[in-house]
Each structure stands twice: as C-alpha cells, then as structure tokens.
Amino acid sequence: xxxxxxxxxxxxxxxxxxxxxxxxxxxxxxxxxxxxxxxxxxxxxxxxxxxxxxxxxxxxxxxxxxxxxxxxxxxxxxxxxxxxxxxxxxxxxxxxxxxxxxxxxxxxxxxxx
Numbered sequence: 497x498x499x500x501x502x503x504x505x506x507x508x509x510x511x512x513x514x515x516x517x518x519x520x521x522x523x524x525x526x527x528x529x530x531x532x533x534x535x536x537x538x539x540x541x542x543x544x545x546x547x548x549x550x551x552x553x554x555x556x557x558x559x560x561x562x563x564x565x566x567x568x569x570x571x572x573x574x575x576x577x578x579x580x581x582x583x584x585x586x587x588x589x590x591x592x593x594x595x596x597x598x599x600x601x602x603x604x605x606x607x608x609x
Contacts, residue, residue, distance in 0.1 A: 515607050517606060518603060520602065520603055520604075522535040530577075531579060534581070534591075541591075545588075547578065549577055550576050551574065553572050554573070574594050574597075575595040576593070576594055579593070590608035591606070591607055592606040592607075
C-alpha cells in the first residue's frame, strides 16, 4: 500500500518553520486522555510539556459536499492538541495533533521546528 504524504509549508511562526503534515499517528494517552507519547514515521516521540487542548471544526468541505441534515455540531468538531515532544535526545519540537473522537483516530496536523 502506498501512502501519500502531503507536506507543505504554510507559514512561519516565531522565526520557525510551520509545516502542514496531515498524517495518521499512533498516540498513547494518560488516564485523563492527554497525549504522552506518539509514533510518527518510524520514530517514537515523548511529550515534554503539558499538552494544550482546544476544539476546532473539521474540514468537512474537503470530505463531502455538505453535512448531513440533522447532525449536531459535535460531529463537525474535532479535539486538537498542541504539545512539545522529543525523539531520542534531540531538541523538542512543537506539534499539533487532531483527535477524532468518533473513531478514536489521531492525526499529526502540523510540526513547528
């Protein structure tokens, strides 16, 4: 199976490069549901800061022509996490993860570093 990866530069943030990634990742959470580790591109990352959570609208316009009639806003919202993490002994980088509560899937949205 060939996995296509879309990596595009979207902006500069505080003098660092922000890269749009949009790849599935495996995430390990603590009892509170906060990410503590994740795997991406054959690397294991350890979260080094307390993750910040917020909610955002998923890009439904990319998935369907319109939302189904009668569905609530909860179906359109996704849980987002911003965190610092390290791979091995490298310097920490900033990551944004998307958590789909509908299927418990995780996606790495952006990397800043």
